[in-house]
Amino acid sequence: MAKTVGDQLWEKLTAWGVKRVFGYPGDGINGLLGGLNRHNKDESKQIAFVQARHEEMAAFMAAAHAKFTGELGVCIATSGPGAIHLLNGLYDARADHQPVLAIVGQQARAALGGHYQQEVDLVTLFKDVSRDFVQMAAVPAQVPHLIDRAARIAIAERTITTLIFPNDLQELEAVEEMPRQHGYIPSGSGYSFPRVVPAEADLRRAAEVLNAGKKVALLIGAGAMGAADEVIAVADRLQAGCAKALLGKAALPDELPWVTGSIGLLGTEPSWKLMTGCDTLLMIGSSFPYSEFLPEVGKARGVQIDLQSRNLSIRYPMEVNLEGDSTETLRALLPMLEQKSDTSWRDGLTEDVRGWWKTLEDRAMQPADPINPQRAFWELSSRLPERCIITGDSGSHTNWYARDVKLRRGMMASLSGGLASMGSGMPYAIGAKFAHPDRPVLAICGDGAMQMNGMAELITVAKYWQGWSNPSFVCMVLNNRDLNQVTWEQRVMEGDPKFEATQSLPDIPYARYAELLGLKGIEVSDPERLGPAWEEAFAANRPVVIEVRADPNVPPLPPHITMKQALAFAKSMAGEPELGGVLRNTVRQVASAILPGGS
Template sequence: MKENVSDFLVRRLSEWGVKRVFGFPGDGINGIMGAISRASDKLDFVQVRHEEMSAFMACAHAKFTGEVGVCLATSGPGAIHLLNGLYDAKLDHQPVVAIVGQQKRTALGGSYQQEVDLVSLFKDVAHEYVHAVTTPAQMRHVLDRAMRIAQVERTVCCVIVPNDIQDMDFEKPPHEHGTIHSGVGYKAPRVIPQAEDLQHAADVLNAGSKVAILVGAGTLNATNEVIEIADLLGAGIAKALLGKAAVPDDLPYVTGAIGMLGTKPSYDMMKTCDTLLMIGSGFPYSEFLPEEGEARGVQIDINGRMISIRYPMEVNLVGDSAETLKLLIPLLKKKEDRTWRNRVESNVAEWWKTMEARAMEPANPINPQRVFWELSSRLPHNCILTGDSGSSAFWYARDLKIRRGMMASLSGGLATMGSAVPYAIAAKFAYQDRMIIAMAGDGAMQMNGINELITIGKYWRRWSDPRLVVMVLNNRDLNMVTWEQRATEGDPKFDEAQDVPDFPYASYAKLIGLHGIRVDRPEDIGSAWDYALSADRPVVLEACTDPDVPPLPPHVTWEQARAYASAIMGGDSDSAGIIRATVKQIFA
């Protein structure tokens, strides 16, 4: 029996090393679905509840494994649904290939049902490579190029396969003029800067007496090198959100997160340093970096497009973080004066005391910080953490102490809601023996997380270690936006827009065969985490938290204070509660 195009597509994905495809079926991809079924021993199909979730999972797979993530959707609405998750991958520089169906070629241009101009639709999110297969002999090189370009450019690529093509016999391109003959395989090159640029960078860093390091996702595989550089330079290390797992938080000179979600030690370090070393980060908020001209700058990034766009750097090094740092280390002189380092460490130690004090402040009924603080000391070895956007990301960034060997991620560049649960599912499929913990707010859970609990319910019995926890902050408020309205716009809470319906998350989990725990007393948080982390199946831990506890920025500006006062005087429905909670947090 001759191999058809869909069978070849599945076989070629396997040859590229793809083991798993995330998707949702539809008649526009019936041929491909049949091929996956016939090759189920080579390729695992994970059925999601919504195509957007399959793109999130493909992105998370790429983040946690370094491999290409692959998602699959039908024509028309299925393809459209992929976009948000694909933009998450694009903005966080992750290699993802989307395979989508299309109507028969003979119908195209005829306003046929579900006919969408998919090349135009995907032209931005998959701008490096999007192509429709129009003849069986194209299938090989279109897929090969998509897989290779996704890895080379660390971006999203898209392959569109009309459903009549899917069922045709596969053809090798003939050996003649006007044909393409492609092959499988890609290995990332060793990218390092020029020797003279490395020496220039070393001269700048050696001259500095107060060095601040900022690391991002590009340093996740350079932990040892970053630590050695920091020790030589007597530097402190701040972390962009996607670099949370780059260096462990138990090092006394790691100042933690930076930005609005960041820490005071990170803010103070950036405002008083005389030299900035930025490694593998595109952190966007310049107001949290040194004033222009106040510090000399050195940046390392694998992507030359990201060099010197956040701060005017004196030396720009294009190269792999680990490889570049290895070459830089022998050129650096160990700083004997540790005055700067001692100051950083003192600030960090004081900050952790402050975080504990704030977490233990009473609230109505539970302080959200305490939910994260109680988890932090209980984090299992080698666990994987997934976060969402919103106030949950704030406490995730600040209150969790990452240790060596853990992994963690969320939606960084896009900062979209809804990433925590699909990220956790993808992580669990990739690392079935590791504990996975997702942290989301009730807004994100109602947007899509509740539905993906059904996916967890469908698959958890297949996992060698079924432990997975989804923690939900049930505060019945779109909390981060509520606080942003107050602190940036000076507007009181818009109840009609911000109030979220109450929902029994823990009870729902039980309804679909998972464990569910609802916590509404602070003294029960620790035991709830103990139970969730040792359960025999996935658990939803629903924490009833106080929306009035403020996510205080590391530095309150006069504009923010004035806007906050304006919101309260403007008749905020929660004004009494937020005043009480804010005073408690400030004094803590």
């Protein structure tokens, strides 16, 4: 049997090191899937197909694979609606600079332009999310070259690329040897990352700025992942404190006394003080979007390190911009930095951090009806297994994850950062588990995201978990019967009371649903049961859903409350349907920051 284009695709991707593809079948890609089936008969070069419940989830899983491995993530979908479904997950990967290749089917070439069933202009559709490379193959001779370009561009530029295959093309005989004639392009596979370091003159300029500073602040993001030793060395040399953007939460362990934690609305009070009090800012591998949480312009000198020039000086007017790899750049910069002997700045930060952890504990232990959501996260930290991977969703639970969870060395964690999409927690966890089947994985989800798509993806977990070398997979659902993050935004940002028609959610028995799928379910409505419940979940011999019955009226207090926010909150109380619970919990949370053990 002659080798087809559908066969050739998987051979080329194997040459690029691809071991897994996430997707959902359809007749628009039958030729490609037939090729994969034939390809996998050779056990030495198999590419596993992971069947998601929805194409959007497949794209999220591919993004997670890229995040937790550094490798190319690959997703596949059929023509028309299947291709359309990929987009949200692909935009998530693009926003967080992850290399993902999307493979989609298309109607037969002769039918294009004929208003055929499921005919969509896919090149136009994907042109924005895959703006760096999107192509539809027209003849077999194109295919090897297109695959090589799509893979190389995605990896090298940490971006999204898309290849579109008309269904009739997939079954044509592949061109394996390119004729040496005009218009035919031979190509090859493979890519190695270069060593990217700024010029020495720029490094010396940066060192001059940092050496002159008396109150140096570091802000690190996902671009500092893998550079923990270098960040620590630079911070110690400069006697600096360090805040973390949400995607950089796992870049430094939270046990370091000068790490102030997250920044922004989901951030900590010590991070707020760090940014408002510093005279020098060193930003490493972060495009943190909210400039109002950075130093006031003109109050601090700035140095920024980023591998992508497009991210330099876009949030704060930096005095020195260093385009380079974080690890390599910090190593080159360190010998030029002077050891600071004055420890008063860092000592003050350390004291702030120590007091903040006490405040968080006091807040977590405040009573609520029935469970204070913060306590679920406070009880989690000390029970996190070594080398665990945490994936988060978008919602009020993200506040508690950002502030209360203490990550240690060797752990990994991520969520939808730039896009902040709901529904990412479960597919991220599944992608992480396939990438690292030996490691414990925890998905942190709100009930809104769980109803949106998490419950469907539990079916994916049920389908595959027995093939994982370590069955430890835990999904925590914060069940507060409310789209809570938006509810609080209505109150604090708009000055409106909770709009029950849009915000209230059905009360679903998530733990019992897990049991229906053959998984383990744990429901917790007593705060004293939280610690034992976490221990039981991580010790289980199968995946677990731990459902926490949380109070929706515990406020996710920002690190700094503006007068505008306070006035909006006061205004919203006039028609608030849950006035008593909101006021009672708000008083407790604010008091705990002023009076230890306040209630």
